[in-house]
Amino acid sequence: MATRKIYAYPERVLRQKAKKVEKFDDKLKTLVEDMAETMWDAPGIGLAAPQIGESIQLIVVDVSESDKEKKYMPMVNPTITFSEGSQIDEEGCLSVPNLVSKVKRAKKIKVEYQDLEGKQLELETENRFAVVLQHEIDHLNGKLFIEHLSTLKRNLYKKKVKKWQNAK
Numbered sequence: 001m002a003t004r005k006i007y008a009y010p011e012r013v014l015r016q017k018a019k020k021v022e023k024f025d026d027k028l029k030t031l032v033e034d035m036a037e038t039m040w041d042a043p044g045i046g047l048a049a050p051q052i053g054e055s056i057q058l059i060v061v062d063v064s065e066s067d068k069e070k071k072y073m074p075m076v077n078p079t080i081t082f083s084e085g086s087q088i089d090e091e092g093c094l095s096v097p098n099l100v101s102k103v104k105r106a107k108k109i110k111v112e113y114q115d116l117e118g119k120q121l122e123l124e125t126e127n128r129f130a131v132v133l134q135h136e137i138d139h140l141n142g143k144l145f146i147e148h149l150s151t152l153k154r155n156l157y158k159k160k161v162k163k164w165q166n167a168k
Ligand code: ZN
Pocket: 092, 093, 094, 095, 135, 136, 139
């Protein structure tokens, strides 16, 4: 396993629609292991492949029940097939440094996805885990959580990023 570089806004790869995964091979398994290690090292609770520069439909989410027993779940080609209600929760993103903001999302969702063998699966979830999945699946559509914020807040962040870049 190896940690990978995390791409940050405004990198282009974060704005692209990710390609569907067609090959369920060892390369995919290695990539998933690297993503899990990168996620935990950051630390984060979810990571989408475009965040490490791989524009494919793959996410890894943390499903650990305790700090001692760390567990993650890979989801290949995930799509939201049903959503209901709404909730507002705080979000941050490893690709959007130094910003935490409240975002409105669906309360309950159903997600269709494949496992690492290509088996088709479905999951229904709500609350915080539903937020994480919606956030990560957005990444596969080239969407960052700042796009859910008001124009004012988003522009403020963009200005800050420009300042940081000029300061480098
Ligand atoms: Zn993110």
